[in-house]
Amino acid sequence: MGKSETKETKKSINSGFTSSLFLTLALYIFWIVLSGKMEAKYLIIGFLSAVIITLLTRPLLLVSIGSSKGILRSVYDLPWLRLMAYFPWLMWQIVLANLQVAAVIINPKMPIQPQLITFRKKLPGPVAYLTLANSITLTPGTITVDLEGDKYLVHALIGDAAAQSLAPEVGEGEMPYRVSWVFSGWEKEH
Amino acid sequence: MADFIAAVLMSAGLFFLLVGAIGLVRLPDFYTRLHAASLGDTLGLTLFLVGLMVHEGVTLTSFKMLIIELFMLLASPTATHVLIRAAYQVGLKPWTREEG
Numbered sequence: 001m002g003k004s005e006t007k008e009t010k011k012s013i014n015s016g017f018t019s020s021l022f023l024t025l026a027l028y029i030f031w032i033v034l035s036g037k038m039e040a041k042y043l044i045i046g047f048l049s050a051v052i053i054t055l056l057t058r059p060l061l062l063v064s065i066g067s068s069k070g071i072l073r074s075v076y077d078l079p080w081l082r083l084m085a086y087f088p089w090l091m092w093q094i095v096l097a098n099l100q101v102a103a104v105i106i107n108p109k110m111p112i113q114p115q116l117i118t119f120r121k122k123l124p125g126p127v128a129y130l131t132l133a134n135s136i137t138l139t140p141g142t143i144t145v146d147l148e149g150d151k152y153l154v155h156a157l158i159g160d161a162a163a164q165s166l167a168p169e170v171g172e173g174e175m176p177y178r179v180s181w182v183f184s185g186w187e188k189e190h
Numbered sequence: 191m192a193d194f195i196a197a198v199l200m201s202a203g204l205f206f207l208l209v210g211a212i213g214l215v216r217l218p219d220f221y222t223r224l225h226a227a228s229l230g231d232t233l234g235l236t237l238f239l240v241g242l243m244v245h246e247g248v249t250l251t252s253f254k255m256l257i258i259e260l261f262m263l264l265a266s267p268t269a270t271h272v273l274i275r276a277a278y279q280v281g282l283k284p285w286t287r288e289e290g
Contacts, residue, residue, distance in 0.1 A: 030257070033250060033253050033254060033257065034254070036250050094232050094233060095233060098206060098229055098232060098233040101213075101225060101226070101229055102205075102206060102209045102229060105209055105212060105213035105216060105217070105226060105229075106209060106212070110216060110217075112217070112222060112287070113286075113287055114219075114221060114222050114284055114285055114286055114287070115286070116284060133267075133271065134264070134267040134268065134271075135267075137228070137267035137268075137270050137271050138228070138232060138263065138266070138267045139232075140225060140228045140229050140232060140233075141225055143221075143224060143225065143228070143270055143271065143274050144267075144271055144274075145271075145274050145275055145278045146275055146278060153278075155221050155274060155284060157222055157225040
Protein backbone atom coordinates (compact mmCIF):
# COMPACT_ATOMS: atom_id res chain seq x y z
CA MET A 1 0.00 0.00 0.00
CA GLY A 2 2.66 2.45 1.11
CA LYS A 3 4.85 1.45 -1.79
CA SER A 4 2.20 2.10 -4.43
CA GLU A 5 1.40 5.43 -2.81
CA THR A 6 4.96 6.69 -3.12
CA LYS A 7 4.91 5.57 -6.74
CA GLU A 8 1.70 7.53 -7.32
CA THR A 9 3.15 10.66 -5.72
CA LYS A 10 6.29 10.38 -7.79
CA LYS A 11 4.24 10.06 -10.95
CA SER A 12 2.05 13.03 -10.15
CA ILE A 13 5.14 15.16 -9.50
CA ASN A 14 6.60 13.92 -12.76
CA SER A 15 3.51 14.83 -14.78
CA GLY A 16 3.53 18.16 -12.92
CA PHE A 17 7.00 18.88 -14.30
CA THR A 18 5.99 18.02 -17.88
CA SER A 19 2.96 20.26 -17.71
CA SER A 20 5.04 23.09 -16.20
CA LEU A 21 7.36 22.77 -19.18
CA PHE A 22 4.33 22.81 -21.47
CA LEU A 23 2.94 25.93 -19.78
CA THR A 24 6.29 27.73 -20.04
CA LEU A 25 6.52 26.93 -23.74
CA ALA A 26 2.92 27.97 -24.39
CA LEU A 27 3.43 31.27 -22.55
CA TYR A 28 6.68 31.92 -24.41
CA ILE A 29 5.08 31.32 -27.81
CA PHE A 30 2.19 33.56 -26.73
CA TRP A 31 4.71 36.30 -25.83
CA ILE A 32 6.49 36.02 -29.16
CA VAL A 33 3.24 36.14 -31.13
CA LEU A 34 1.97 39.18 -29.23
CA SER A 35 5.23 41.14 -29.25
CA GLY A 36 6.32 40.21 -32.77
CA LYS A 37 9.85 41.39 -31.99
CA MET A 38 12.76 39.04 -32.55
CA GLU A 39 15.59 40.96 -30.86
CA ALA A 40 17.53 39.15 -28.15
CA LYS A 41 16.47 41.62 -25.45
CA TYR A 42 12.76 40.95 -25.93
CA LEU A 43 13.25 37.21 -26.31
CA ILE A 44 15.13 37.02 -23.01
CA ILE A 45 12.62 39.17 -21.12
CA GLY A 46 9.80 37.01 -22.51
CA PHE A 47 11.47 33.78 -21.51
CA LEU A 48 12.12 34.98 -17.96
CA SER A 49 8.50 36.16 -17.62
CA ALA A 50 7.23 32.78 -18.83
CA VAL A 51 9.35 30.93 -16.28
CA ILE A 52 8.38 33.23 -13.41
CA ILE A 53 4.67 33.03 -14.24
CA THR A 54 4.87 29.24 -14.41
CA LEU A 55 6.55 29.07 -10.99
CA LEU A 56 4.10 31.53 -9.41
CA THR A 57 0.94 29.87 -10.76
CA ARG A 58 2.06 26.26 -10.17
CA PRO A 59 0.16 25.78 -6.90
CA LEU A 60 -3.01 27.30 -8.38
CA LEU A 61 -3.14 24.92 -11.32
CA LEU A 62 -3.14 21.66 -9.39
CA VAL A 63 -6.51 19.92 -9.00
CA SER A 64 -7.39 16.73 -7.18
CA ILE A 65 -8.86 14.13 -9.49
CA GLY A 66 -12.38 12.82 -8.91
CA SER A 67 -12.30 9.25 -7.64
CA SER A 68 -8.81 9.16 -6.15
CA LYS A 69 -8.84 12.07 -3.71
CA GLY A 70 -5.54 13.41 -2.48
CA ILE A 71 -3.62 12.92 -5.71
CA LEU A 72 -2.90 16.26 -7.28
CA ARG A 73 -2.61 16.76 -10.99
CA SER A 74 -1.96 19.79 -13.15
CA VAL A 75 -4.96 21.07 -15.09
CA TYR A 76 -2.86 21.00 -18.26
CA ASP A 77 -2.35 17.28 -17.92
CA LEU A 78 -5.08 16.40 -20.41
CA PRO A 79 -5.63 13.82 -23.16
CA TRP A 80 -4.66 16.37 -25.81
CA LEU A 81 -4.65 14.02 -28.80
CA ARG A 82 -8.16 12.78 -28.13
CA LEU A 83 -9.33 16.33 -27.43
CA MET A 84 -7.96 17.33 -30.85
CA ALA A 85 -9.90 14.47 -32.42
CA TYR A 86 -13.05 15.59 -30.57
CA PHE A 87 -12.73 19.25 -31.58
CA PRO A 88 -13.60 18.98 -35.33
CA TRP A 89 -16.69 16.93 -34.49
CA LEU A 90 -17.74 19.60 -31.96
CA MET A 91 -17.21 22.39 -34.53
CA TRP A 92 -19.38 20.50 -37.02
CA GLN A 93 -22.12 20.08 -34.40
CA ILE A 94 -21.90 23.82 -33.71
CA VAL A 95 -22.39 24.58 -37.42
CA LEU A 96 -25.42 22.25 -37.63
CA ALA A 97 -26.95 23.68 -34.43
CA ASN A 98 -26.36 27.25 -35.67
CA LEU A 99 -28.28 26.55 -38.87
CA GLN A 100 -31.08 24.88 -36.90
CA VAL A 101 -31.45 27.73 -34.40
CA ALA A 102 -31.16 30.40 -37.13
CA ALA A 103 -33.94 28.67 -39.10
CA VAL A 104 -36.18 28.62 -36.03
CA ILE A 105 -35.55 32.31 -35.26
CA ILE A 106 -36.22 33.49 -38.83
CA ASN A 107 -39.33 31.34 -39.20
CA PRO A 108 -42.35 33.70 -38.84
CA LYS A 109 -44.19 31.18 -36.64
CA MET A 110 -41.07 30.70 -34.47
CA PRO A 111 -41.62 27.02 -33.57
CA ILE A 112 -39.66 26.94 -30.31
CA GLN A 113 -40.35 24.56 -27.43
CA PRO A 114 -38.13 25.67 -24.54
CA GLN A 115 -37.63 22.83 -22.14
CA LEU A 116 -35.45 21.82 -19.19
CA ILE A 117 -33.72 18.49 -19.64
CA THR A 118 -31.96 16.54 -16.91
CA PHE A 119 -29.65 13.63 -17.46
CA ARG A 120 -26.90 11.83 -15.58
CA LYS A 121 -23.47 11.05 -16.89
CA LYS A 122 -20.56 9.68 -14.88
CA LEU A 123 -17.21 11.05 -16.04
CA PRO A 124 -13.67 10.77 -14.67
CA GLY A 125 -12.61 14.00 -13.03
CA PRO A 126 -13.76 17.65 -12.92
CA VAL A 127 -12.12 18.62 -16.22
CA ALA A 128 -14.20 15.98 -18.01
CA TYR A 129 -17.41 17.39 -16.48
CA LEU A 130 -16.32 20.89 -17.47
CA THR A 131 -15.62 19.76 -21.04
CA LEU A 132 -19.09 18.28 -21.45
CA ALA A 133 -20.81 21.27 -19.79
CA ASN A 134 -18.96 23.79 -21.95
CA SER A 135 -19.53 21.74 -25.11
CA ILE A 136 -23.27 21.74 -24.40
CA THR A 137 -23.32 25.50 -23.80
CA LEU A 138 -21.16 26.22 -26.83
CA THR A 139 -23.64 24.43 -29.08
CA PRO A 140 -26.42 26.94 -29.81
CA GLY A 141 -29.85 25.81 -28.65
CA THR A 142 -28.62 24.14 -25.47
CA ILE A 143 -27.18 25.75 -22.31
CA THR A 144 -26.00 23.95 -19.18
CA VAL A 145 -27.91 25.53 -16.28
CA ASP A 146 -26.54 23.49 -13.42
CA LEU A 147 -24.29 20.56 -12.64
CA GLU A 148 -24.61 18.72 -9.34
CA GLY A 149 -22.42 15.67 -8.96
CA ASP A 150 -23.06 13.84 -12.21
CA LYS A 151 -26.52 15.35 -12.84
CA TYR A 152 -26.74 17.85 -15.68
CA LEU A 153 -29.57 20.35 -15.99
CA VAL A 154 -29.80 21.73 -19.52
CA HIS A 155 -32.07 24.41 -20.96
CA ALA A 156 -32.94 23.68 -24.58
CA LEU A 157 -34.53 25.98 -27.16
CA ILE A 158 -35.88 23.17 -29.34
CA GLY A 159 -36.73 20.66 -26.62
CA ASP A 160 -37.37 17.46 -28.55
CA ALA A 161 -34.32 17.66 -30.80
CA ALA A 162 -32.01 18.44 -27.87
CA ALA A 163 -33.47 15.64 -25.76
CA GLN A 164 -32.88 13.29 -28.67
CA SER A 165 -29.22 14.22 -29.02
CA LEU A 166 -28.29 14.58 -25.32
CA ALA A 167 -30.42 12.10 -23.43
CA PRO A 168 -32.50 9.80 -25.65
CA GLU A 169 -34.86 7.30 -24.01
CA VAL A 170 -32.73 4.37 -25.15
CA GLY A 171 -28.95 4.37 -24.83
CA GLU A 172 -27.02 7.61 -24.33
CA GLY A 173 -26.57 10.83 -26.26
CA GLU A 174 -23.77 11.24 -28.75
CA MET A 175 -22.07 14.21 -27.08
CA PRO A 176 -21.81 12.62 -23.58
CA TYR A 177 -20.63 9.43 -25.25
CA ARG A 178 -17.86 11.20 -27.15
CA VAL A 179 -16.69 13.20 -24.13
CA SER A 180 -16.48 10.01 -22.07
CA TRP A 181 -14.45 8.48 -24.93
CA VAL A 182 -12.04 11.45 -24.80
CA PHE A 183 -11.42 10.97 -21.08
CA SER A 184 -11.64 7.17 -20.93
CA GLY A 185 -8.39 5.53 -19.90
CA TRP A 186 -7.06 8.97 -18.97
CA GLU A 187 -7.32 8.31 -15.24
CA LYS A 188 -5.78 4.85 -15.34
CA GLU A 189 -2.67 5.91 -17.24
CA HIS A 190 -1.36 7.93 -14.31
CA MET B 191 -9.55 35.35 -55.11
CA ALA B 192 -8.56 35.34 -51.44
CA ASP B 193 -10.42 38.62 -51.00
CA PHE B 194 -13.53 37.11 -52.56
CA ILE B 195 -13.46 34.10 -50.21
CA ALA B 196 -12.84 36.46 -47.28
CA ALA B 197 -15.85 38.57 -48.29
CA VAL B 198 -18.08 35.49 -48.56
CA LEU B 199 -16.97 34.22 -45.13
CA MET B 200 -17.43 37.61 -43.49
CA SER B 201 -20.90 38.02 -45.04
CA ALA B 202 -21.88 34.60 -43.69
CA GLY B 203 -20.57 35.63 -40.28
CA LEU B 204 -22.55 38.87 -40.46
CA PHE B 205 -25.66 36.87 -41.34
CA PHE B 206 -25.38 34.85 -38.13
CA LEU B 207 -24.65 37.97 -36.07
CA LEU B 208 -27.76 39.59 -37.59
CA VAL B 209 -29.95 36.53 -36.95
CA GLY B 210 -28.65 36.47 -33.37
CA ALA B 211 -29.68 40.12 -32.96
CA ILE B 212 -33.13 39.44 -34.46
CA GLY B 213 -33.54 36.49 -32.11
CA LEU B 214 -32.59 38.68 -29.16
CA VAL B 215 -35.62 40.86 -29.97
CA ARG B 216 -38.08 38.17 -31.05
CA LEU B 217 -37.63 35.44 -28.45
CA PRO B 218 -39.94 35.53 -25.41
CA ASP B 219 -37.77 35.40 -22.28
CA PHE B 220 -34.29 35.63 -20.76
CA TYR B 221 -33.37 31.98 -21.19
CA THR B 222 -34.33 31.73 -24.85
CA ARG B 223 -32.62 35.05 -25.62
CA LEU B 224 -29.33 33.67 -24.33
CA HIS B 225 -29.63 30.97 -27.00
CA ALA B 226 -29.87 33.66 -29.67
CA ALA B 227 -26.84 35.44 -28.26
CA SER B 228 -24.77 32.28 -28.58
CA LEU B 229 -25.41 32.26 -32.36
CA GLY B 230 -23.27 35.34 -32.83
CA ASP B 231 -20.70 34.18 -30.28
CA THR B 232 -19.99 30.89 -32.03
CA LEU B 233 -20.49 30.71 -35.78
CA GLY B 234 -20.92 34.44 -36.34
CA LEU B 235 -17.61 35.44 -34.80
CA THR B 236 -15.80 32.32 -36.03
CA LEU B 237 -16.77 32.90 -39.67
CA PHE B 238 -15.89 36.58 -39.40
CA LEU B 239 -12.46 35.88 -37.92
CA VAL B 240 -11.74 33.12 -40.45
CA GLY B 241 -12.67 35.59 -43.18
CA LEU B 242 -10.25 38.14 -41.74
CA MET B 243 -7.54 35.48 -41.51
CA VAL B 244 -8.04 34.54 -45.17
CA HIS B 245 -7.79 38.22 -46.10
CA GLU B 246 -4.63 38.63 -44.01
CA GLY B 247 -2.83 35.47 -45.14
CA VAL B 248 -0.28 33.60 -43.02
CA THR B 249 1.03 36.37 -40.78
CA LEU B 250 1.48 37.12 -37.12
CA THR B 251 -1.79 39.05 -37.18
CA SER B 252 -3.82 36.06 -38.33
CA PHE B 253 -2.19 33.96 -35.64
CA LYS B 254 -3.36 36.53 -33.10
CA MET B 255 -6.87 36.23 -34.51
CA LEU B 256 -6.69 32.47 -34.03
CA ILE B 257 -5.81 33.07 -30.37
CA ILE B 258 -8.80 35.44 -30.03
CA GLU B 259 -11.02 32.75 -31.51
CA LEU B 260 -9.78 30.10 -29.07
CA PHE B 261 -10.28 32.42 -26.09
CA MET B 262 -13.81 33.17 -27.26
CA LEU B 263 -14.61 29.48 -27.52
CA LEU B 264 -13.54 29.03 -23.90
CA ALA B 265 -14.86 32.23 -22.35
CA SER B 266 -18.25 32.59 -24.03
CA PRO B 267 -19.87 29.35 -22.76
CA THR B 268 -18.51 30.00 -19.27
CA ALA B 269 -20.06 33.49 -19.17
CA THR B 270 -23.35 32.19 -20.60
CA HIS B 271 -23.43 29.45 -17.99
CA VAL B 272 -22.82 31.92 -15.14
CA LEU B 273 -25.68 34.15 -16.36
CA ILE B 274 -28.20 31.34 -16.80
CA ARG B 275 -27.26 29.71 -13.48
CA ALA B 276 -27.72 32.99 -11.63
CA ALA B 277 -31.15 33.46 -13.24
CA TYR B 278 -32.17 29.90 -12.37
CA GLN B 279 -31.08 30.17 -8.75
CA VAL B 280 -32.88 33.47 -8.25
CA GLY B 281 -35.99 31.61 -9.42
CA LEU B 282 -36.81 33.11 -12.81
CA LYS B 283 -39.38 30.82 -14.42
CA PRO B 284 -38.51 29.63 -17.95
CA TRP B 285 -41.10 30.48 -20.58
CA THR B 286 -42.88 27.44 -22.01
CA ARG B 287 -45.38 27.06 -24.82
CA GLU B 288 -48.90 26.56 -23.44
CA GLU B 289 -50.33 23.17 -24.27
CA GLY B 290 -53.40 23.16 -26.56
